[in-house]
Structures are given as structure tokens and as C-alpha cells.
Amino acid sequence: MIDAHIHLEQYEVRMLPAQIDKWQEAGVKGIIAVSNDLPSSYRTLELRDTFPNFVHAAVGFHPEQPLPVEQDFLEWTRLVQSERKKLVAIGEIGLPHYNLEKLPYSIEHYWEFLSRCLQVAVQHQLPVALHAVHDKAEMVFDLLKQKQVATAHFHWLKAPENVVKKIVDAGYYISVTPEVCYRTRDQKLAKQVPLSQLLIETDGPWPYEGEFKNQPTTPLFLEKIRNQLATLYGMNEHKMQEQLVLNTHRCYQEIKSTLT
Template sequence: MFDAHIHLDWYQPNQQKIIMDTLEVDGMIAVSSDLKSCEKVWQLYNQYPKVFPAFGWHPEQPLPTSQEIAQIETLIHKHHDQIVAIGEVGLPFYKRKEEPNLRLQPYIVILERFMILAAQYDLPIVLHAVYDDAVTVCDLLAKHGVKRAHFHWFKGDAATVQRMIESNYMISVTPDCVYEKEIQDLIGSYPMELMMVETDGPWPFEGTFQGKMTHPNMINDVIRKIAGIKELPLQQVVEQVEQNTKKFYRLEKHI
């Protein structure tokens, strides 16, 4: 199994323990959040065979300098054969809720720069795009001809979900599916062949996970919940999700 979205570089001081203590997990898609994060993820990739790197800039933060984005782009140009995706990138939905007057256009410009690179190198793009922002992002994906899109921890209305399904966009499900009805409903409506699992660690979870450090092994709980909702044998879900992740990220050439 694969954790399709994790911020490995954010784990301090438990980073090595997290990576080494994953006997049930075959690999982790390690996304980046800024320039320093890209550099740390690259180091982890060179140290641990289970780490598959993605370079990007997370949108839920103040705008970066043009120099920082240019340096991330340089890293993508240099390592496009080794990284498995561009991400995490997207639009600042939650930041705009806190700052209603925040201008969205500069974030769109940055996102489009990453989409252009995704199209240029035929790389998947890992997206932070929920609710209304997902509509904008779907338009931008179509504009730039990006086919392989992964909406991580997605939340949105039925019309957007249907549009994403028709476009063959992937989603990934987090441990909150165990207790969040909104995510359970999404699992019920989304095709198994377009679904992956993730932790988004070290983001903490509630319910049975309250007070626990988010660990890649938690994807076992996600798999079990998906199997229950879909009324499918557990092993069938395990195999389908593994196949989905390998195919989407073309992991065979990196393993």
C-alpha cells in the first residue's frame, strides 16, 4: 500500500522513526510546501527508497517571492525525471476564509506556472483545491491540458464531483473518513478506480485517532472504511487502491 500524500519533512523529531516504522506501507508520496521543503524532500528521497518526491508550493501561506517560485521551478526542470509529481499546489481556500479581502489572482498565477510545468513534463499535479476553488482549478486544468490531477482530501458539491469523475481526476481519502459523513458520502459516490488513500501527516485527526501522531500505517483504517462503504472485500480494495496509485504516479519506473 501507498500513502498518497504526506508531509514527511514536517515530522520533527520523529521523521526517521516514521519512515522506518512502515512495514505495512510500500511507499509514501512526499509532497513539498515551499523551497526549503522541496530541498528537504529531495534529501529524504536520496536517503530512503520508500520516499517518492513531489515539488511544489502550498497555497495556504503568504505569497512567496518571485525568486522562490523560480527556484522551485528550477528544481523541477532539473529533477523532472526523478520526482513523481508537482505538488502540493492549489488555491488558498482556508486562508481566504480568515482574510476575506485576500486577492486570489496572484495565487492563480503561481498555480498556472506549476500547471504549465506539469503539462511540459507530463507529470501528475497534486492539488489543494476544495469547494468553490475546485471549480476554478478544474477550469485551469482544462485550459492547460493537464490530464493527471490528484485532488487530495477533496471536499465539494455533487456537480463538481461529477465533473471530476468525468475528467478521470483522482481523489485520496484521509483517516477522517472514519468519522466524517461528508467524506463517507464522497467515498460512496466516487469510483474505486479513481481513489487513493493518504494521511496528510502530520495533520492530526479526531475520533479514534485523537491524541495520536498521524502515521502512514493509518491508511489501513482508511482502507477498511472504504471497503465497508463500498461493500467490497477488503483485499479487493487493497489491490485496487495500490494499482490506482502505482498507475497514476507511474511508480513502477521509480521502484
């Protein structure tokens, strides 16, 4: 199994070697580690160097926060350039939704900034890991088409059915989180996504409810997501796992881990 979206740099670093051992013993073959800003991009790359066979790095600016200063963005573009070989994606990027009212910038500013990030992804032929939910999903989709972004992953998507259809028809990927185990909305979404475009993720360390309540979020949750999807699709768990791993490899083409 591969966690298609996790904020590894937010976990306690000194605990990681033992934790990663445990995750690997449980059958987790790798993770896509996303970043939230410039310092976080550096930390993700460091983790990638420490665990090169397990951590696949993505660098970006999370949209639910103030926009970075220009100097940080330019330094980040140079980082992408110099570390290109160590990257599997640009992300997490997207448009703010939950914090938009509280943020000191308008959606147009974020749209403009996202457009520049997508430009970097296209220039380096990297897929993008997207935070684009509810009515922002369609805005981001339109921008992807405009920028001719070839490969995109809409992480933890929540969007109207017609927008999900557009995303799927364009060949982009969609992931579900542990919420799919206990929330009808996510189960409905999972069934709307063709099996070949579905990914699983934890978005760790984000906390969950249901059977995951009061438990620290780790890639150990992936097994339950896989089992839930196997039930939803009426498939055997092993076959479901193979398909999900294959999809993650297709989306994040530069992952080097084995196909199991």
C-alpha cells in the same frame, strides 16, 4: 498500501529511519511526499535520496500561505528541471480557501500563480497533487482543463456533488483521509468516486479526531481507511487494498514500489 499525500519533511528527521521501518513492517510500501515551498522542496528531495525505495517526491508551493517571491519560483523551476528524474509529481499546489481572507493577495493572484505551476507540470509531463476545496475545486478544475493537465489528484476533496462528478468524468483522482472513518461528508464523497479513481492519504502530520484523536498522524492510519472503504464499497479488504495501490500507481506513474 501507499500514502498518496503526506508532508514527510514536517516529521522529525532523526526519528524517520525507525518510523519508516515500523511503517514498512505494517505493510506500507511507499508514500507520496509533497512539499510546501522552496526549502521544503529541497528537504523532500533529500528524504527521497535517503529513502529512495519508500519516498516518492513531489515539489510545490502550498496555496494557504503568502505567494513566493519570484526568485524562489524561478529557482524552483530550475530545481524541477534538474531533479526531474527524482520527481513523481508537482505538489502541493492549488488555491487558498481557509486562509484566503487573511492573505495579502487576491484569489486572482493565486490563480495566476497556479497557472504558472501547472505550466511547469505540463512541460515536464508530471501529475499534480492539488489542494482545491469547496468553491475553489471548480476553479482549479477549469484551469486544469484550460492547461490540458492530463493527470491530477484532488487531495482531501470537499466539493459540491456536481463538481465531484466533473472531476471524476475527467478521469482525475480523488483521495480520502482518516476523516472517512468518522465523518459522513467524506463517506458520501468516497461513494461518489468510482473505485478506479480513489486514493487514500493521511496528509500527515495533520491531526485527526474520532478514533485517531490525540494520536500522531502516520501512514499506520491507512489500514483503518482501507477497512472503512472496504465496508463502504462492500468489498473484501485485500481486494480494496490491491485496487487502491493500483490506482496510486496509475496516478503517480513513476512510483517504483511493488504492486502489493
